[in-house]
Amino acid sequence: MSVKEILSVFGAHVVKNAKSNIAKKNDTKKLSDSLNFKVKVSKNSFEFTLLAENYASFVDQGVQGKSSSTRAPLSPFKFGSKTGKKGGLTEGVIGWVSRKRIQFKDKKSGRFLSFKSTAFLIARAIYQKGQKPTNFLTDAFNDAFVELPKQIVEAYALEMNKLLKSSLKNR
Numbered sequence: 001m002s003v004k005e006i007l008s009v010f011g012a013h014v015v016k017n018a019k020s021n022i023a024k025k026n027d028t029k030k031l032s033d034s035l036n037f038k039v040k041v042s043k044n045s046f047e048f049t050l051l052a053e054n055y056a057s058f059v060d061q062g063v064q065g066k067s068s069s070t071r072a073p074l075s076p077f078k079f080g081s082k083t084g085k086k087g088g089l090t091e092g093v094i095g096w097v098s099r100k101r102i103q104f105k106d107k108k109s110g111r112f113l114s115f116k117s118t119a120f121l122i123a124r125a126i127y128q129k130g131q132k133p134t135n136f137l138t139d140a141f142n143d144a145f146v147e148l149p150k151q152i153v154e155a156y157a158l159e160m161n162k163l164l165k166s167s168l169k170n171r
Contacts, residue, residue, distance in 0.1 A: 001151075001155055002041075002155055002158075002159060003041055003046055003152060003155045003156055003159060004039055004041045004046070005155075006148070006151045006152060006155050007039040007041070007046060007048050007152075008037075008039055010048070010144055010145075010148050011037030011038075011039060011048065011050075012037075013140075013144040014037065014050065014137075014140045014141050014144045015035045015036060015037060015050075015140075016140075017139070017140035017143060017144065018032075018035055018136050018137045018140035018141075019032045019035055020140075021134070021135075021136035021137075021139060021140055022059070022134065022136040022137075025059075025134060025136075027096055027099060027100070028095075028099075030053060031052065031053050031055070031056060031059065034051070034052050034053040034056070035050075035051070035052050035056075035137075036050075036051040036052075037049060037050050037051060038051060050137070050141070052137070056137060057077075057137075058077055058131070059131075059134055059136065060133060060134060060135060060136055060137040060138055061074075061075045061076065061077065061133050061135075061138070062075045062077070062130065062131050062132050062133030062134070063075055063077040063078065063079055063130050063131045064077065064078040064079065064130045065078075065079055065126075065127065065128050065129040065130030065131075066078070066079045066080035066127055066128050067128045067129070068128065068129050068130060069130060070129075070130070071129055071130035071131060071132045072130050072131060072132060072133050074133075075130075075133060078130075079126075079127045079128075079130065080127070089123045089126060089127060090119060090120060090123040093119040093120075093122050093123040093126070094115060094116060094119040096119075097115050097118050097119040097122065098115045098119075102115075102118055102122075103115060103118050104117070104118045104121060
């Protein structure tokens, strides 16, 4: 097997496992459908790139809350850093709440709150407390990476051997 073939098998394995890991939390399938990889092999190097929606790293590593970091203490991301789109979290939660048909009840009147009000309450809690990491991509990558170094070394050695043989024949 060539280096490119090994990296392609590795990429397919990572993507398959990541899709499996995120399946239960992937409401619209947008995230899992976006998972892919790209392999680029040059004479002196090779490059492997995982492709996904922009928010995949937030889902994978979690996000620290504005007032508490207990849900994702190791995450490099934090709500309230003023780097994200204003109202983006609430917008996403409104869609989720509507699709799942989740509505809280008003304690006083006993009537159901609107989807928008329910979404606001959930988004506020997420913003303050944070979002736990799923590690769907990290775990998939680490599981597949265990065997990769040995396979790459073997494939690279075979390719170098072929290159040397052809170079010596041409002299």
